[in-house]
Amino acid sequence: MANADAISSLELRSLVTSTGRLELSLQRVTVAPPAPAEVVVRIEASPINPSDLGLLLGSADMATIAAGGSPDAPTLTATVPADRLAGLARRLDQSMPVGNEGAGVVVAAGSEAQALVGKTVAMFGGAMYTQYRKIAAADCLVLPDGTSPADGASCFVNPLTALGMVETMRREGHTALVHTAAASNLGQMLVRICLEDGIALVNIVRSAEQAQLLRDIGARWVCDSTAPTFADDLTDALAETGATIGFDAIGGGRLAGTILNCMEAALSRNATGYSRYGSPIRKQVYVYGSLDTGPVEIVRNAGMAWSVGGWLLPWFLEKVGPETGARLRRRVVDGLKTTFASRYSAEISLAEALRPENVAAYGKRATGAKYLINPNKGLT
Amino acid sequence: MANADAISSLELRSLVTSTGRLELSLQRVTVAPPAPAEVVVRIEASPINPSDLGLLLGSADMATIAAGGSPDAPTLTATVPADRLAGLARRLDQSMPVGNEGAGVVVAAGSEAQALVGKTVAMFGGAMYTQYRKIAAADCLVLPDGTSPADGASCFVNPLTALGMVETMRREGHTALVHTAAASNLGQMLVRICLEDGIALVNIVRSAEQAQLLRDIGARWVCDSTAPTFADDLTDALAETGATIGFDAIGGGRLAGTILNCMEAALSRNATGYSRYGSPIRKQVYVYGSLDTGPVEIVRNAGMAWSVGGWLLPWFLEKVGPETGARLRRRVVDGLKTTFASRYSAEISLAEALRPENVAAYGKRATGAKYLINPNKGLT
Numbered sequence: 207m208a209n210a211d212a213i214s215s216l217e218l219r220s221l222v223t224s225t226g227r228l229e230l231s232l233q234r235v236t237v238a239p240p241a242p243a244e245v246v247v248r249i250e251a252s253p254i255n256p257s258d259l260g261l262l263l264g265s266a267d268m269a270t271i272a273a274g275g276s277p278d279a280p281t282l283t284a285t286v287p288a289d290r291l292a293g294l295a296r297r298l299d300q301s302m303p304v305g306n307e308g309a310g311v312v313v314a315a316g317s318e319a320q321a322l323v324g325k326t327v328a329m330f331g332g333a334m335y336t337q338y339r340k341i342a343a344a345d346c347l348v349l350p351d352g353t354s355p356a357d358g359a360s361c362f363v364n365p366l367t368a369l370g371m372v373e374t375m376r377r378e379g380h381t382a383l384v385h386t387a388a389a390s391n392l393g394q395m396l397v398r399i400c401l402e403d404g405i406a407l408v409n410i411v412r413s414a415e416q417a418q419l420l421r422d423i424g425a426r427w428v429c430d431s432t433a434p435t436f437a438d439d440l441t442d443a444l445a446e447t448g449a450t451i452g453f454d455a456i457g458g459g460r461l462a463g464t465i466l467n468c469m470e471a472a473l474s475r476n477a478t479g480y481s482r483y484g485s486p487i488r489k490q491v492y493v494y495g496s497l498d499t500g501p502v503e504i505v506r507n508a509g510m511a512w513s514v515g516g517w518l519l520p521w522f523l524e525k526v527g528p529e530t531g532a533r534l535r536r537r538v539v540d541g542l543k544t545t546f547a548s549r550y551s552a553e554i555s556l557a558e559a560l561r562p563e564n565v566a567a568y569g570k571r572a573t574g575a576k577y578l579i580n581p582n583k584g585l586t
Numbered sequence: 587m588a589n590a591d592a593i594s595s596l597e598l599r600s601l602v603t604s605t606g607r608l609e610l611s612l613q614r615v616t617v618a619p620p621a622p623a624e625v626v627v628r629i630e631a632s633p634i635n636p637s638d639l640g641l642l643l644g645s646a647d648m649a650t651i652a653a654g655g656s657p658d659a660p661t662l663t664a665t666v667p668a669d670r671l672a673g674l675a676r677r678l679d680q681s682m683p684v685g686n687e688g689a690g691v692v693v694a695a696g697s698e699a700q701a702l703v704g705k706t707v708a709m710f711g712g713a714m715y716t717q718y719r720k721i722a723a724a725d726c727l728v729l730p731d732g733t734s735p736a737d738g739a740s741c742f743v744n745p746l747t748a749l750g751m752v753e754t755m756r757r758e759g760h761t762a763l764v765h766t767a768a769a770s771n772l773g774q775m776l777v778r779i780c781l782e783d784g785i786a787l788v789n790i791v792r793s794a795e796q797a798q799l800l801r802d803i804g805a806r807w808v809c810d811s812t813a814p815t816f817a818d819d820l821t822d823a824l825a826e827t828g829a830t831i832g833f834d835a836i837g838g839g840r841l842a843g844t845i846l847n848c849m850e851a852a853l854s855r856n857a858t859g860y861s862r863y864g865s866p867i868r869k870q871v872y873v874y875g876s877l878d879t880g881p882v883e884i885v886r887n888a889g890m891a892w893s894v895g896g897w898l899l900p901w902f903l904e905k906v907g908p909e910t911g912a913r914l915r916r917r918v919v920d921g922l923k924t925t926f927a928s929r930y931s932a933e934i935s936l937a938e939a940l941r942p943e944n945v946a947a948y949g950k951r952a953t954g955a956k957y958l959i960n961p962n963k964g965l966t
Contacts, residue, residue: 222642258864270607296859300860421870463881463882480676480680482677483898486901497888499883501840502843502882502883502884502886504883506837506838506879508896510896510901511898512895512896513895513896514893514894516890516891516892517890518891520863521863521866
């Protein structure tokens with residue numbers, strides 16, 4: 207199909223009103239024909255990543271979710287506590303499209319992008335929880351033959367974040383790293399990347415089952431934060447690996463600080479003499495997620511050479527430049543069914559993404575409950 | 587006096603036992619004759635800076651301090667809570683000399699340092715709470731004629747820290763800065779430096795009196811953290827100045843996070859559209875002190891481009907190199923009675939430094955209660 211007619215598309219929208227009400231709904235939108243360098247993609251797979259949940263759920267209180275609307279036009283509503291509205295000021299009363307990444311088949315293309323028609327492509331750029339997405343051809347990652355949209359749905363966020371961690375580690379002069387919530391899809395990718403690259407990785411998980419899962423795929427250092435010996439286990443692993451940088455998906459609570467303090471304890475095992483300022487070796491934890499949205503609490507026992515800060519994939523990619531970005535994307539495509547394979551617990555339609563029981567499940571941000579939206583799955 | 591005999595010197599020592607007991611005492615030590623490139627300085631002035639208190643008081647519980655010993659050999663004891671001993675492991679059961687900086691008169695010099703005999707010099711390097719300190723001639727900063735040891739006692743820690751903040755601000759690409767506990771001696775220096783250099787400085791203080799004190803010396807932006815309008819006042823000041831870096835002397839509690847959040851609020855006033863990741867402009871708070879030794883609590887409302895970390899003068903000086911260090915020291919000496927003048931609430935002897943009422947006063951880390959030790963003041 208060449209420069210076709212406008213296409214009607216059902217799109218998931220998230221609205222937070224200034225009165226503190228979250229409303230998820232499906233809106234009928236019209237996708238205009240593509241410009242010469244654009245394509246229209248029929249999206250068949252788009253994951254619900256933790257990084258989508260902030261925009262999708264707008265800090266609403268999950269205890270208040272309720273179904274609304276009609277079978278043809280379902281909605282989901284919830285209450286956003288008043289003290290959280292200030293942080294959402296710039297999105298209030300605007301219907302926001304959602305979905306960072308997705309994959310599908312090119313169904314229409316402008317004159318300069320005809321070669322893409324019929325190809326399966328992966329995309330990163332927001333508004334992916336929709337049936338048809340218009341996008342610049344240059345922003346599409348063409349997937350190899352035999353790759354399904356579901357295989358390619360999570361090409362960007364998790365794979366590039368995991369590769370970005372390793373890249374950041376190297377650029378900032380560290381030689382080994384720590385990862386939290388390490389049994390996640392992303393965490394499993396990171397285990398495989400580090401095995402391939404011969405990098406020592408200290409995995410922090412929150413149960414014995416998760417620890418076993420990671421050991422089963424080859425992880426050597428796994429610390430269970432629910433074990434009574436956690437701080438000692440972590441310090442041992444840090445002393446063995448020499449890791450002085452960590453990536454934390456959790457954020458709230460004391461874990462980031464504990465990692466810094468255990469890094470310092472590991473470094474001081476080899477120190478001679480007393481320095482009240484601690485080791486001069488910089489200990490860094492980057493918080494890249496908010497599985498716990500509460501305050502980050504840092505009990506300071508790591509001397510003075512410590513740092514905690516935010517880490518964000520798009521800014522990382524901007525910083526390293528297009529060449530490095532292209533190199534990382536090539537590696538992802540090459541390993542899409544191996545190193546970078548994702549697993550989903552359910553494939554749901556747009557309407558099913560609005561059902562309270564599903565929202566409650568994916569809104570928990572629990573390891574192992576990863577949902578894939580297929581916007582072209584039937585509404586019922 | 588040339589390469590004289592050994593000198594007897596009374597020296598303040600801090601000992602924390604592995605059983606959790608802090609003991610401050612005065613020890614009689616022998617200072618051997620100086621090597622060719624060394625001098626011996628009779629110390630007449632050495633400040634008790636907040637940065638001395640960690641080593642001096644060893645995390646002891648201030649409610650338990652008690653005088654001991656005899657009038658000739660006074661001691662002070664206190665209990666160190668068991669849960670704080672781990673952080674002190676490397677100093678336990680060692681008698682530690684104390685005192686980061688001081689000034690005095692050169693009373694003996696090696697063959698290569700004869701020109702210094704009789705000069706008043708300032709020093710940085712620990713073990714300054716002593717009557718006679720042997721030190722490399724190269725580590726002495728010769729003070730101009732007419733400068734007393736008391737004038738030069740605080741040549742290093744506060745002046746170089748304040749200058750280091752401005753230097754760090756410039757090197758990391760910021761154009762204005764924030765300072766907490768801003769009515770301190772250091773804070774007043776920073777106000778004068780920023781006035782001289784035309785840099786916008788947002789001062790955060792903890793009372794209306796302190797705010798007035800800073801306004802009286804010319805500070806333009808002063809925010810009182812005890813005022814009910816504090817967050818709004820701070821956001822206004824940050825929007826006006828464009829400050830995106832802060833230096834925090836307090837550490838524990840929520841202030842560092844509040845500064846980041848208000849920086850983000852100030853930046854978002856000029857932003858267009860909604861980004862759930864916040865402004866991409868990096869917001870940095872360096873914690874350089876521990877007036878509150880509790881956990882740093884960061885309520886995250888500053889998007890993803892934020893960082894909190896430790897900052898330490900000696901590591902800063904090492905990083906910027908000797909040339910920059912020499913330039914900063916020259917500026918200090920030139921402004922010793924103006925920009926970099928310190929004020930003390932009391933001059934005390936070594937024995938008086940061990941009196942419970944004095945320890946309680948300087949141990950409070952309160953703005954305006956700065957003590958100067960004169961180790962050659964009579965023992966009584």
